[in-house]
Amino acid sequence: xxxxxxxxxxxxxxxxxxxxxxxxxxxxxxxxxxxxxxxxxxxxxxxxxxxxxxxxxxxxxxxxxxxxxxxxxxxxxxxxxxxxxxxxxxxxxxxxxxxxxxxxxxxxxxxxxxxxxxxxxxxxxxxxxxxxxxxxxxxxxxxxxxxxxxxxxxxxxxxxxxxxxxxxxxxxxxxxxxxxxxxxxxxxxxxxxxxxxxxxxxxxxxxxxxxxxxxxxxxxxxxxxxxxxxxxxxxxxxxxxxxxxxxxxxxxxxxxxxxxxxxxxxxxxxxxxxxxx
Amino acid sequence: xxxxxxxxxxxxxxxxxxxxxxxxxxxxxxxxxxxxxxxxxxxxxxxxxxxxxxxxxxxxxxxxxxxxxxxxxxxxxxxxxxxxxxxxxxxxxxxxxxxxxxxxxxxxxxxxxxxxxxxxxxxxxxxxxxxxxxxxxxxxxxxxxxxxxxxxxxxxxxxxxxxxxxxxxxxxxxxxxxxxxxxxxxxxxxxxxxxxxxxxxxxxxxxxxxxxxxxxxxxxxx
Numbered sequence: 001x002x003x004x005x006x007x008x009x010x011x012x013x014x015x016x017x018x019x020x021x022x023x024x025x026x027x028x029x030x031x032x033x034x035x036x037x038x039x040x041x042x043x044x045x046x047x048x049x050x051x052x053x054x055x056x057x058x059x060x061x062x063x064x065x066x067x068x069x070x071x072x073x074x075x076x077x078x079x080x081x082x083x084x085x086x087x088x089x090x091x092x093x094x095x096x097x098x099x100x101x102x103x104x105x106x107x108x109x110x111x112x113x114x115x116x117x118x119x120x121x122x123x124x125x126x127x128x129x130x131x132x133x134x135x136x137x138x139x140x141x142x143x144x145x146x147x148x149x150x151x152x153x154x155x156x157x158x159x160x161x162x163x164x165x166x167x168x169x170x171x172x173x174x175x176x177x178x179x180x181x182x183x184x185x186x187x188x189x190x191x192x193x194x195x196x197x198x199x200x201x202x203x204x205x206x207x208x209x210x211x212x213x214x215x216x217x218x219x220x221x222x223x224x225x226x227x228x229x230x231x232x233x234x235x236x237x238x239x240x241x242x243x244x245x246x247x248x249x250x251x252x253x254x255x256x257x258x259x260x261x262x263x264x265x266x267x268x269x270x271x272x273x274x275x276x277x
Numbered sequence: 278x279x280x281x282x283x284x285x286x287x288x289x290x291x292x293x294x295x296x297x298x299x300x301x302x303x304x305x306x307x308x309x310x311x312x313x314x315x316x317x318x319x320x321x322x323x324x325x326x327x328x329x330x331x332x333x334x335x336x337x338x339x340x341x342x343x344x345x346x347x348x349x350x351x352x353x354x355x356x357x358x359x360x361x362x363x364x365x366x367x368x369x370x371x372x373x374x375x376x377x378x379x380x381x382x383x384x385x386x387x388x389x390x391x392x393x394x395x396x397x398x399x400x401x402x403x404x405x406x407x408x409x410x411x412x413x414x415x416x417x418x419x420x421x422x423x424x425x426x427x428x429x430x431x432x433x434x435x436x437x438x439x440x441x442x443x444x445x446x447x448x449x450x451x452x453x454x455x456x457x458x459x460x461x462x463x464x465x466x467x468x469x470x471x472x473x474x475x476x477x478x479x480x481x482x483x484x485x486x487x488x489x490x491x492x493x494x495x496x497x498x499x
Contacts, residue, residue: 184365187325188426189355190382192348 003170007210008217010163011257014156015218021152022249023242028145035110039101039122040130050099053127057101062109062118067102071095098129112142160260167206168264171199175272192273200265207261211254219244278303278434278465279324284333286319286489293319294330295489301467303433306460308479309469311486317469320486321436324467325357326350338433355383358427358464362439364419366411366426372398373407376425383430397425401455417448421455428459435459437468446474453478 039057041050050068057063069077074097109118119131175182185195222244229242245253279301286294294316301307309317322328323335326342335342338356345353358379366375376397380390398404401421403414411419420440427435437456441449453468453475460466468475476483485493 180365181367184367185378185382186351187327187354187359187365188379188382189351189353191351194382 003166003206004209004213006166007163007206007257007261008213010159010166011211011214011253012217012221014159014163015214015253016221017152017155019218019222019245021148022245024148025145026243027241028141035105035115035133037103037105037115037119037131037133039103039128040132041099041101042127042129043098045099045127049127053125054101056125057103057122060118062105062114063103064106065104069100069102071097071099074098074100112139160256163207163210163257164260164264164267166264167203167210167261168268170206171203171265171268172272174202175199175268196269199269200262203265203268204258204262207264208254208258210261211257214257215245215250215253278305278338279467280334280336281320282334282336284320284323284330284335286316286323286328286330292489294323294486297333297486297489297491299484299491299494301465303465304460304463306457306466306479306481307468308476308481308483309467309486310471310476310483311492312471314488315471315486316489317471317486318438319489321359321438321467321469324434324436325354325359351382355379355430356433358430358432358435360420360423360427360435360437360440362442364411364423364443366419366422368411371408371410372403372414372422375411375422376429379426379430393429394425397429398422400428400458401425416443417451420444420448420452424452424455424459428464432464434465434467437466437470439470439472440468441470441472441475449474450478 039053041053045053054066054068057066072095075095078097105115105118109115115133119133122128123131182195222242226242281297281299284294284297285292297316297320309320311317319328323330324337324342326345330343333343337353340349340353342353367378370378373394376394377390380393385393394407395404398407401424403418403421403425406414406418406422411422414422420443424440427437435456440456441452444452449472456466456468457479468479470476481496483493483495484491485495
């Protein structure tokens with residue numbers, strides 16, 4: 001029982017980081033989905049050249065959708081967004097705002113690296129003056145996700161090893177307590193497998209139960225957190241943006257716990273056998 | 278059935294067995310006599326592959342025990358029953374459970390286990406104690422249960438290491454008679470002992486060990 005609870009707490013710590021990582025990655029995914037790339041056209045580009053650029057972009061498989069913003073539309077949007085600043089442009093006489101295409105890329109091309117590569121390529125098209133996609137922000141997002149991924153992996157490895165060690169020690173104590181019984185079984189013709197299998201199963205079950213208990217604890221903490229968000233004015237409504245692990249991930253985590261338990265048990269049994277020899 | 282050929286064994290340069298050679302035929306009853314430290318237990322442990330000799334060869338039931346793979350040793354031990362001075366019964370298992378163990382490890386069916394265990398308990402005279410725990414048995418009864426466990430799967434050889442060491446003379450006599458009965462049914466029996474009472478009761482072959490050497494081989498006439 002102690003081993004199951006201790007394993008559960010250890011794996012729950014891993015689960016917290018995993019849950020954080022999964023939700024941040026999902027949030028990053030939504031933000032990336034929302035990324036729009038603005039392809040600015042040269043000031044004095046003729047209408048047929050604009051049409052050529054449009055045709056080239058539409059023919060690009062990376063482009064999911066695009067919208068043409070004429071110079072006049074750009075001016076109208078500027079006045080709408082910055083009504084108090086519109087007098088600045090009126091003082092210039094002519095409309096300085098360029099025409100542009102607002103492009104949304106296909107899902108497979110939305111990673112920060114893919115967006116960067118696409119933008120570099122489109123910049124080379126004749127008639128394109130600039131491609132703007134908030135690259136610093138996307139790079140920062142990619143770095144954040146990568147950092148969290150590495151931290152989660154590091155913590156996951158350390159704590160998983162801790163969980164396996166806890167189970168290994170539990171099995172080691174069991175083997176020691178039953179050493180006389182094991183010696184008798186050896187003497188009456190029990191094979192190594194006959195002696196080992198029950199302990200391997202015991203370790204696997206301890207790991208699986210520890211993992212399952214950790215998921216229950218995590219779910220409880222998750223619901224408490226959501227409740228807290230719901231009742232806190234500033235974050236009310238945001239609780240729907242976070243999600244717990246889907247059933248498939250839960251089963252996979254229980255399987256990981258089972259595997260860790262089996263591994264811990266296996267190491268203990270091997271060491272016990274070598275010590276006996 | 279059992280053959281030792283120039284077997285020697287040392288522990289930290291101290292000889293436990295020195296150049297021991299003898300043969301035991303099928304169905305024989307042999308006493309292995311000698312004082313404590315003579316090498317009797319070491320010899321018995323070698324017969325079940327629990328120790329390997331430093332020199333020589335050992336054959337049990339046509340198998341060369343000295344070259345047996347570790348994975349094959351359990352199958353040798355299923356043909357050799359062993360009885361110990363300290364009984365080595367599992368305290369939390371009933372008499373039935375203890376005697377059934379050698380059959381359980383072989384994956385024998387429950388019905389056959391019930392039949393064979395009952396036969397073995399009947400043969401040693403403790404069938405009425407089948408549901409008792411070892412702690413609830415007398416010393417003599419515990420040793421009988423140990424013997425039942427050793428014979429339950431019909432071994433070809435029965436090895437007993439000081440089986441009467443913890444028993445009084447009356448119980449010693451009973452246990453030795455039991456061994457004679459088992460031997461009469463065809464099982465080769467080897468009893469290691471330093472108890473002269475046993476030698477007086479068994480009119481068979483005696484191998485005497487001292488300081489690891491086979492000193493004497495004699496047949497005791499009735």
